[in-house]
Amino acid sequence: xIEVQGLVKRYGSFVAVDGIxxxxxxxxxxxxxxxxxxGKTTTVEILEGHRKRSxxxxxxxxxxxxxxxxxxxxxxxxxxxxxxxxxxxxxxxxIDTYGSLYPSRRETDELIEIVGxxxxxxxxxxxxxxxxxxxxxxxLGIVGDPDVIFLDEPTTGFDPSARRQxxxxxxxxxxxxxxxxxxxxxxDEAQNLADRVAVIAGGRIVAEGTPxxxxxxxxxxxxxxxxxxxxxxxxxxxxxxRITAGSGDDIEIRTPDxxxxxxxxxxxxxxxxxxxxxxxxxxxxxxxxxxRLAGEDPGDE
Amino acid sequence: xxxxPSLRNLIWGQIRYQNRIFWRTPIAAFxxxxxxxxxxxxxxxxxxxxxxxxxxxxxAQFYAPALAVFGAVSATYTNLAIGTxxxxxxxxxxxxxxxxxxxxxxxxxxxxxxxxxAAISVAIMLVAGMIFYGLRFYAEAAVALVITFLxxxxxxxxxxxxxxxxxxxxxxAPALANATLLPLAFFSDIFIVTGSDTPAWITRFxxxxxxxxxxxxFIDGFEPRFVAEQANWVDHIHWPDLGVMLLWLVGAGxxxxxxxxxxxxxxxxxxxKGE
Numbered sequence: 001x002i003e004v005q006g007l008v009k010r011y012g013s014f015v016a017v018d019g020i021x022x023x024x025x026x027x028x029x030x031x032x033x034x035x036x037x038x039g040k041t042t043t044v045e046i047l048e049g050h051r052k053r054s055x056x057x058x059x060x061x062x063x064x065x066x067x068x069x070x071x072x073x074x075x076x077x078x079x080x081x082x083x084x085x086x087x088x089x090x091x092x093x094x095i096d097t098y099g100s101l102y103p104s105r106r107e108t109d110e111l112i113e114i115v116g117x118x119x120x121x122x123x124x125x126x127x128x129x130x131x132x133x134x135x136x137x138x139x140l141g142i143v144g145d146p147d148v149i150f151l152d153e154p155t156t157g158f159d160p161s162a163r164r165q166x167x168x169x170x171x172x173x174x175x176x177x178x179x180x181x182x183x184x185x186x187x188d189e190a191q192n193l194a195d196r197v198a199v200i201a202g203g204r205i206v207a208e209g210t211p212x213x214x215x216x217x218x219x220x221x222x223x224x225x226x227x228x229x230x231x232x233x234x235x236x237x238x239x240x241x242r243i244t245a246g247s248g249d250d251i252e253i254r255t256p257d258x259x260x261x262x263x264x265x266x267x268x269x270x271x272x273x274x275x276x277x278x279x280x281x282x283x284x285x286x287x288x289x290x291x292r293l294a295g296e297d298p299g300d301e
Numbered sequence: 302x303x304x305x306p307s308l309r310n311l312i313w314g315q316i317r318y319q320n321r322i323f324w325r326t327p328i329a330a331f332x333x334x335x336x337x338x339x340x341x342x343x344x345x346x347x348x349x350x351x352x353x354x355x356x357x358x359x360x361a362q363f364y365a366p367a368l369a370v371f372g373a374v375s376a377t378y379t380n381l382a383i384g385t386x387x388x389x390x391x392x393x394x395x396x397x398x399x400x401x402x403x404x405x406x407x408x409x410x411x412x413x414x415x416x417x418x419a420a421i422s423v424a425i426m427l428v429a430g431m432i433f434y435g436l437r438f439y440a441e442a443a444v445a446l447v448i449t450f451l452x453x454x455x456x457x458x459x460x461x462x463x464x465x466x467x468x469x470x471x472x473x474a475p476a477l478a479n480a481t482l483l484p485l486a487f488f489s490d491i492f493i494v495t496g497s498d499t500p501a502w503i504t505r506f507x508x509x510x511x512x513x514x515x516x517x518x519f520i521d522g523f524e525p526r527f528v529a530e531q532a533n534w535v536d537h538i539h540w541p542d543l544g545v546m547l548l549w550l551v552g553a554g555x556x557x558x559x560x561x562x563x564x565x566x567x568x569x570x571x572x573x574k575g576e
Contacts, residue, residue, distance in 0.1 A: 048399060050564075070401045074305070078399040084391035088325035089318075097318050103305040144401070247361045 001026045001148055001179040003048060007056035007104055009042050009203075016042045016197075018203035019056075024181055029174050031194035032183045033290065034111045039203040040183035041081055044152050045130050047181065048078050060150060074102055077146035081153050087126035091117055091136055094125060095143055102144030111139040115169055131162035138169055142178075149173060151182040155189060167192055199293045206293045214289055222258040222283055224265070226276040237268055311402060315410030316417070318326030323418060329380055334422050337372035338429060340492070341365060345434060358524065362437065363494060365430030366523045370453065370516045371491050377415045377454045379478040381461030385411060387471035394563040404563070412458045419454045442522035445537030449522070454517040456546040459553040460511075466560035482512075489513035490520065511549040514542035 002024035009017040017039045024030040032040045045051045046058060049065035049072065058065060063072050085094050086254045092108055099105040112121050115135040120128055128136065134154070141149060154170065155163045170193055173180060184190055184275040191211045207214055227249050228236070236251075255261040256283060269276050284292075306314075323329055341364055348360045388394050397407050430436030464481070464551050468474040486492055488507035507513040518539035521527045533538050 048393065050399065070403060073399065076399075080392065080395065080399070085395055085396070086318075086322055086388075086393060088322050093318075093321075097314070098400060100306060100314050101311065101400045105399075140396075215545040291437075 001028075001061060002030075002181060003057075004043075004047070005057040006042065007046065007058060008054045009046060009051065010054045015203055017046070017053075020200070020203070020205055022198065022205070024179060026179050027174075027177050029170070029180045029193055029195050030180070031184070031190040031197045032200050033185065033187070033190045033197050034183075035185055035202035038200045040185075040200055041152055044181065044183055044201070048076065048150050049073070067257050074144060075147045077141040077144060077149040077152045079141040079149070079154055081156070085125050085133070085136065085140065088124060090122050090124055091128070092121050092138065095139055098140045099143040104145050105143055106145050111143060114142075114172060115139045116165055131158055134158065134162075135166065135169070138166065142173065146178070148179045148181070151180060153183055153185070155184070155186070170218040187290055191286055199290055201293065206255075207289070211286055214286060221254040221256050222261075222281060223288075224253045224255065224258065224261060224279070224281050226279040227296070228274060228276060232272070232274050235272070237264060306328070306495045308403070308406060311406050312410050312413065315402070315407060316413045319410055319414035320417065323380075323414060326385040328377040329384070330352060333372060333376045333418055334425060335541065337368040337375070337422060337426055340368050340371070341426065341429065341434070344368075354534050359435070361430050361434030362523055362525070363520060365426055365434065365436045365521045367491050367516055369423040369426040370512075370519050372426055372513065373450065373454050374457045374482065374515070376419035376422050377412075378457040378461040378464070379475075379482060380418070381411060381415050381458055382464035382468065383471070383474045385462060385465035386468040386474035387507040389465065389563065390471035390565050392565050395565060398563045408462065412455075412462075414450075415458055415461070416454045420450070423450065437523065437525070439522065439525075439528045441531070441534055442528055442537045444534045445523040446519060448538055449518040449543065452543050452546050452550075453511075453519070456515070456553070459550050459557060463553045463557040463559060466557055466562065470566055485510055485512050490516040508545075511546045514539075514545045528575060 002022060002074050004020055004022040007017055007020040007022075008015070016279055020039075020043060022030075022043075032043065034040050038135075042051065047065055048058055049068060052066055060068075061072065061075055065072065091112065095108045095111055099108065104121065112118050115138050117128075117132050117135050117139070119262065120132055125133065125136065131204065134157075138151075141151070151170070155166045158166060167189070170182070174193075180193075182193065193212060196209065197211055198205045199214065200206070228251055229249055233249070233251060253261065253265075262281065265276065268274075341361075344364045345360055352359055385394075394407075398404060427436065427438065431438060461478075464477055465474060468477055485507065488503055489510070489512040491512070495507075504513070520572070521539065522537060528537070
């Protein structure tokens with residue numbers, strides 16, 4: 001449904017997107033995960049046809065968004081990051097007005113039900129809260145019954161309950177077999193919604209996979225953390241990949257072989273009379289993976 | 302894909318919805334429809350029922366059509382510039398751009414709605430002039446008036462879209478629209494009648510712009526002496542004035558193509574950084 005090869009976007013000397021490859025299958029929910037400034041929005045807006053690319057090949061629904069026209073826009077739905085809706089219209093009028101632009105459209109009442117703004121259906125948009133407005137935008141994004149839906153940070157600024165509700169809406173869309181590309185900088189959002197995740201940082205995709213396997217998470221090394229004073233740490237046997245984390249005495253060791261490492265470590269400590277304070281053994285969370293990946297190549301200026 | 306809406310339905314639908322927004326924006330409705338009428342009332346009170354020296358016209362016979370032109374220009378130039386620049390900054394234009402609505406249909410509907418409001422404003426002014434101020438209407442000039450109106454509002458609508466394109470933000474559009482329109486209105490026979498006392502360079506300067514041509518062509522349709530001199534309805538048409546306006550229309554159109562954008566300008570900095 002969405003194919004991207006070698007996508008580059010430059011603004012003068014600034015490279016916002018630096019060679020991205022993506023492939024989103026029909027019916028898939030795909031998340032672009034990355035910090036602010038990573039190039040997520042630029043990428044999505046190129047796929048939507050809002051921006052021109054500097055280089056690369058982009059195909060959405062078999063068309064090049066840059067040159068496509070009305071028929072392309074009849075099949076995509078867009079929820080932009082920050083846009084207004086005419087605030088003097090009511091919720092119902094806005095859905096009717098935008099719905100009238102599409103050849104096949106979903107019923108206004110059905111949409112109001114799906115996004116859960118029934119109590120505001122006949123209220124002017126200017127009286128809506130931020131979360132209600134965002135849900136209306138979601139309704140406008142799918143009013144034309146699109147095959148591909150772009151959601152640019154759909155829940156940024158939501159409180160936790162509004163966020164859960166939005167997730168339910170997006171999950172509903174998945175069950176309808178829609179292809180969804182969403183951007184987010186929330187780990188849990190990607191984990192909850194996406195079938196596949198690509199981590200983007202500094203305009204590049206630094207990892208791609210399912211939320212479970214992202215960044216080699218399945219095979220990733222176990223992290224052993226403990227505290228040891230500097231003098232004793234000098235004497236530590238060479239085991240695993242040692243990373244001194246944080247201030248002075250905190251020690252972090254990565255290993256593919258935790259049983260052996262722990263055996264060596266604890267027997268060494270007992271033998272020499274050291275206490276491994278705050279000893280923990282962890283599998284990396286998606287957040288660890290993300291922070292490591294995003295941090296390696298910071299996207300911010 | 303069988304029931305794709307026709308272009309005509311799309312445009313009508315959009316005009317209806319622009320009109321609805323207009324009526325729900327009291328400030329725009331007030332300035333377009335009531336404000337010119339207030340000028341007529343004030344001028345009527347201040348100047349009384351005497352004839353205006355230079356023209357031999359009654360106050361109403363000059364000011365009703367002059368202020369009708371002002372209302373028509375407010376409805377097109379001012380309202381389109383402000384409304385479109387704000388819609389752009391709010392991201393409404395960008396949202397529209399992401400829908401199947403062809404961009405030209407959207408702009409056509411915006412202009413169509415503005416022209417409709419201009420017609421209402423002119424009608425209110427002329428009817429009020431006839432009922433309360435004894436404004437005389439000459440049927441033989443009607444065709445020329447309609448043509449002048451259409452060329453005038455088309456020109457000022459295009460200038461309004463151009464100004465929206467040139468406005469750095471929606472907030473600055475009202476200031477820009479008023480700063481360009483109001484001073485010119487004083488030189489262009491809208492608020493003050495230019496006559497033999499007026500330095501020639503002022504009228505020559507004003508004649509460079511389309512407003513005085515719009516006003517002259519429109520007011521002449523209500524000028525008893527001018528009307529009496531014309532043999533038939535074609536003679537009422539002010540070809541040179543229409544020509545100047547059409548030149549502005551074309552020029553504004555070309556520049557609007559260059560400067561009009563659908564992307565919000567606020568937040569441009571942020572988007573330049575890659576978000």
